[in-house]
Structures are given as structure tokens and as C-alpha cells.
Amino acid sequence: MSDSRSRNGNGRGGGRPSKAAGAGPAARPPRRSGAPTPGRPAVAEAAPAEPDRAGTPGLAARLAAARILADILDRGHPLDEALGRAEGRSTGLEDRDRALVRLIVHTTLRRRGEIASLIRRFLRKPLPAEAAGVTRLLECAIAQLLFVGMPAHAVIDLSVRASRMLSRSDRYSGLVNAVLRRVAVEGPSLVGEADAARLDTPDWLWTRWVAAYGEASARRIAGQHLAEPSLDISTATDAAGWAARLGGELLDTGTIRLGARGRIEQLQGFAEGEWWVQDAAAALPVRLLGDVRGLATADLCAAPGGKTAALAAAGAEVTAVESSKSRIGRLEDNLRRLRLEVRIVAADATEWRGETPFARVLLDAPCSATGTIRRHPDIPHLKAAGDITALATLQTRLLDNAWRLLEPGGLLLYCTCSLEPEEGEDQIAAFLARHADATLIPVAPADVCGHGEWITAAGYLRTLPFHEPAGSAMGAGMDGFFAARLQKSR
Numbered sequence: 001m002s003d004s005r006s007r008n009g010n011g012r013g014g015g016r017p018s019k020a021a022g023a024g025p026a027a028r029p030p031r032r033s034g035a036p037t038p039g040r041p042a043v044a045e046a047a048p049a050e051p052d053r054a055g056t057p058g059l060a061a062r063l064a065a066a067r068i069l070a071d072i073l074d075r076g077h078p079l080d081e082a083l084g085r086a087e088g089r090s091t092g093l094e095d096r097d098r099a100l101v102r103l104i105v106h107t108t109l110r111r112r113g114e115i116a117s118l119i120r121r122f123l124r125k126p127l128p129a130e131a132a133g134v135t136r137l138l139e140c141a142i143a144q145l146l147f148v149g150m151p152a153h154a155v156i157d158l159s160v161r162a163s164r165m166l167s168r169s170d171r172y173s174g175l176v177n178a179v180l181r182r183v184a185v186e187g188p189s190l191v192g193e194a195d196a197a198r199l200d201t202p203d204w205l206w207t208r209w210v211a212a213y214g215e216a217s218a219r220r221i222a223g224q225h226l227a228e229p230s231l232d233i234s235t236a237t238d239a240a241g242w243a244a245r246l247g248g249e250l251l252d253t254g255t256i257r258l259g260a261r262g263r264i265e266q267l268q269g270f271a272e273g274e275w276w277v278q279d280a281a282a283a284l285p286v287r288l289l290g291d292v293r294g295l296a297t298a299d300l301c302a303a304p305g306g307k308t309a310a311l312a313a314a315g316a317e318v319t320a321v322e323s324s325k326s327r328i329g330r331l332e333d334n335l336r337r338l339r340l341e342v343r344i345v346a347a348d349a350t351e352w353r354g355e356t357p358f359a360r361v362l363l364d365a366p367c368s369a370t371g372t373i374r375r376h377p378d379i380p381h382l383k384a385a386g387d388i389t390a391l392a393t394l395q396t397r398l399l400d401n402a403w404r405l406l407e408p409g410g411l412l413l414y415c416t417c418s419l420e421p422e423e424g425e426d427q428i429a430a431f432l433a434r435h436a437d438a439t440l441i442p443v444a445p446a447d448v449c450g451h452g453e454w455i456t457a458a459g460y461l462r463t464l465p466f467h468e469p470a471g472s473a474m475g476a477g478m479d480g481f482f483a484a485r486l487q488k489s490r
Contacts, residue, residue: 058154061097062162065104066137072109072378074132079109079378095263108143109377110226113199115142118187122179133166138179145184146191152184197222202380205370212421217464221419221480224465229374230476231258234283234306235275236313236338242275252449252470255280259474273338278306279375281463281481284454285415288447288461288485289360292316297360298405300349300398303327305334307364312340316360319343321352350397357407365395367416367423371480374465392422399431403438408490411441415461415483424482425460437489460484 064086071082083105087098108115119138127135141159144150156177163176198206201222209218233256235242243250245268248258257280258267269275286307289297293315302308302320304327311318312335320342322328328346335342345352349363368388373379399414406412414431416423432438442459445452449470456462461483468477 056161058158059161060093061100062140062158063165064093064101065140066133066162066166068101068105069108069136069140070133073136073381076382078382079376103148104140104143106377107147108139109381111143111147111200112139112381114191114194114196115139117199118142118183118190122182131167131172134163134172134176137162137166138176141180142183145180146187156180156184196226200226204385205380208420220466221464224477225373225377230474232278232280233258233275234278234310242269249471249473251280251472253280253283255283255469257472257474257476276306276309276334276338279479280469281479282306282417283310284448284461284481285413285483286310286314288413288443288483289362289411292360295359297362298354298358300361300363300402301366303331305331307362308342309335309338309340311362312342319345319354321345321347321349323348350401354405358405359407359410361402361406361410361412363398363402363412363414365398365414365416367391367418368420369417370419371417371465374477388420388422392427395423395427403435406488408488410488412486413483414486415481417479417481419480428484439487439489441485441487443485
């Protein structure tokens with residue numbers, strides 16, 4: 001088989017694709033020399049001829065990353081689903097390689113605006129639809145070169161090999177080689193000059209956040225999305241002890257924040273059900289319901305169960321309502337591991353009627369989840385403004401039915417992990433206009449450990465991704481979250 005310096009897109013041999021191959025001007029690779037040019041990374045010549053096998057160390061991981069990225073961007077599958085599908089197949093990847101694949105995909109999604117800008121700079125025109133897999137491979141490779149910090153020679157060599165396997169030909173290998181070698185040399189300075197927060201935020205989201213929060217806060221929100229988040233966990237008892245055992249930070253909210261980690265399932269206390277994964281912001285809403293011991297409490301749209309667990313651990317008599325069979329299975333698994341007793345009802349929360357009214361109702365409504373982009377970097381690439389309108393309509397129906405379930409004098413807590421006003425402030429304003437028997441109970445700083453900066457002038461809880469709980473030295477932020485507390489007249 002020919003080596004990575006052979007045929008390029010125009011059918012000519014050699015390691016230097018012509019302009020017709022799609023590479024931009026000055027695509028000439030650097031000559032091999034005894035030492036790299038000062039201030040520039042060393043870029044190795046392409047490897048000599050070797051058979052391309054998926055068994056080549058690191059090759060399977062690069063192929064998997066490119067295919068997962070294509071599954072997300074070209075077929076619209078959510079990140080977790082695409083990763084799960086890939087890991088469910090017989091890929092032969094070791095745990096270390098699985099972690100590498102996740103890192104590559106997450107980083108590519110976070111930095112896709114910058115990566116796309118570089119590809120436009122170094123390619124005169126996009127690759128054809130038939131080469132979509134090669135485009136995704138290029139995106140993943142640029143992420144590795146510039147944002148993960150992997151050695152250029154390894155990234156380029158493995159990407160050239162992978163391009164042959166993805167296109168089932170040698171047609172694009174020369175182009176991939178040339179583009180990546182230019183990126184390795186010129187990319188670092190270009191990235192240093194780029195407005196990363198703006199480039200990596202799609203226009204539709206940027207416009208919304210500037211309108212809702214102002215440009216300075218929009219820039220801070222976008223900047224927080226560029227960093228890998230911490231792992232936050234909640235525990236029902238002995239938070240300080242578990243923080244010490246796991247080497248984590250105990251935040252003032254009671255959340256334990258962990259830094260470096262391996263597989264979650266292998267951490268001490270997971271199998272025994274001593275804690276559950278929950279972002280620091282997502283742990284706040286249950287606090288707003290006060291003392292729930294012995295109170296009949298409905299948890300609507302309950303899966304995956306973080307808030308359900310918090311309610312049950314606090315002594316509430318919880319009825320968890322969820323419509324999705326697969327999500328119910330996940331909810332049951334989580335509660336079984338945590339050894340918590342909860343009544344689970346499979347039903348549509350827009351229509352379900354309880355047998356008796358509830359003293360507390362928690363509605364964590366389905367939403368655009370734009371507050372969780374730091375954990376789910378696929379969201380900006382899969383969602384659009386029209387999705388928010390459709391979700392707001394669903395939230396209205398859920399809210400109205402949740403109100404019917406509440407007893408006089410009871411509390412309803414509505415929350416979403418969205419940064420969009422239509423799914424938060426606007427939703428509650430419209431609800432109060434429809435329901436004369438509803439009163440907003442403002443959130444006070446004492447309800448959220450003294451963090452008045454998390455409370456709006458109207459009395460809503462509104463955390464932003466750059467907000468930081470006290471006790472965190474990581475600068476990891478928290479999810480964007482909205483919550484409103486409503487009381488029903490007696």
C-alpha cells in the first residue's frame with residue numbers, strides 16, 4: 001500500500017498537494033531539519049509506507065472519535081447517545097483509549113468555531129459530502145494538535161492513516177497531511193489571536209445571551225464553556241468525610257467537587273450508593289422547598305433522579321413521575337444503588353392526576369439545557385431557537401398540570417437548566433398572570449448559602465455558568481439554572 005506521501009486529490013503523486021487538491025496557498029510542508037524552527041512545534045515528515053490497520057496503536061481511537069463526531073453533527077444524535085452507541089459496539093478500545101476518544105470529541109465540540117475558522121483558512125473549498133468523514137477527522141485532529149496538546153507527528157501520521165480507512169482510498173491522505181502540517185506550524189499563533197468565546201458560540205445563542213445578560217456576561221458564559229467541568233457529587237450524610245476520602249473540595253452549598261478522576265463507577269462509595277452525581281447548581285432547588293420530612297411530594301419529569309434522591313434522602317414521601325421507559329429504567333437503577341424508597345409512576349406529567357393532592361411539587365421541566373453546555377458541548381450544534389419555542393409550550397402545559405396536583409397552601413418549585421428567559425422568567429410571569437391563586441415566594445440569600453448574586457431582582461434563582469460556590473479552588477463554575485418558588489392560596 002502506498003505511504004502517506006502518495007496520491008493527493010488530483011491524482012498526482014508526491015507529498016505536496018497542488019492548489020487543485022483543495023489546500024490553500026502556501027501549503028508547502030516544512031523540510032526535515034536537525035531541529036525545529038525556534039518558537040514553532042516540531043512537525044515530522046509523514047511516516048514511511050506501512051499497512052494501515054485499525055490495530056495500529058492510537059488509530060482505532062482516532063477513527064472512533066471521527067465517527068462519533070459525524071454521528072452527532074451529521075446525524076443529529078446527542079453526545080451521550082453517540083458515545084454510548086460507540087462504546088456498545090465491539091471497538092476493542094481499552095479504558096484509556098475510551099477516555100481519549102471522549103476527550104477528543106468533547107474538545108472538538110467545544111472549540112468547533114475556532115476549528116472551522118482554521119479549516120476555512122487552509123482549504124480553498126469544503127470537502128465534498130462524500131468526504132464528510134474526512135472533514136470530521138480533520139476537526140478532531142486540529143483539536144488534538146491545538147487544544148489537547150498531543151505531539152504533532154503522532155496526530156498527523158494517525159490522521160493520514162485514518163483518512164485512508166474512512167474514505168476507503170488514498171484520495172485525501174495528501175490533503176490531510178498538508179493541512180495538518182500547516183495547522184501544527186501556523187495554528188498556535190492564529191489561536192492565540194482568536195476571539196475564542198465568540199467564535200465558539202453560535203450566532204443564535206450569542207445574540208440571545210447578549211440581549212438577556214449583556215455582552216460582558218455573555219462573554220463570561222461563553223468563556224466558561226471552553227473548559228472541562230469538574231465532577232460534582234451529592235451525598236445524604238457525612239459530606240465532609242466523603243470529601244476527604246475522595247480528595248475533593250466541600251463547597252459551601254454542601255456539594256463535593258472532585259478534580260482529576262477516572263471512571264465514576266470505580267470511585268470509592270459509588271457501588272455502595274453513598275453519593276450521586278449532581279452539579280452544584282442542580283443541588284440547589286430542593287433546598288427551596290424547606291423541610292420536606294414526611295410530606296407528600298411529587299417529582300415530575302423525575303429521571304435521571306438527582307433531585308428525586310435529594311428529596312427522598314431529606315425524608316419526603318416521594319412519588320416520581322416519568323414518561324420515558326428507558327429513563328424510568330435509569331431512575332430505578334439509580335435509586336436501587338442509593339437504597340432509597342420512592343414510588344415511581346410511568347405517566348405523562350402534562351396529564352397525570354394523583355390520587356390525593358401533594359404538599360410539595362417539584363417540576364424540573366424538559367428544556368433546551370443551554371445552562372449545561374459546559375457538560376454537554378453538543379447542545380449548541382444540535383439545538384436551534386425554534387426548539388426553545390416548542391419547549392416553552394410544553395413547559396406551560398406541565399406547569400398548569402403541576403398546579404392542579406398541589407394542595408392549598410402547598411409549594412410548587414419550577415426549575416430548568418436553561419439560560420433562556422422564555423424557559424424561566426417569562427414562563428413564570430405568564431403563569432402568575434394565568435393563576436390568581438398563585439403567589440411567588442422570593443428566594444432569599446439564606447436559602448442559597450448567602451449567595452445573593454444568584455438571585456434576581458424579582459426573587460428568582462438564576463445561576464450562570466461563571467458563578468462559583470465558596471470553597472471551590474478550581475474555577476470550574478456551575479450549570480446555568482433557573483428556579484421559582486410558588487405557593488397556592490388556602
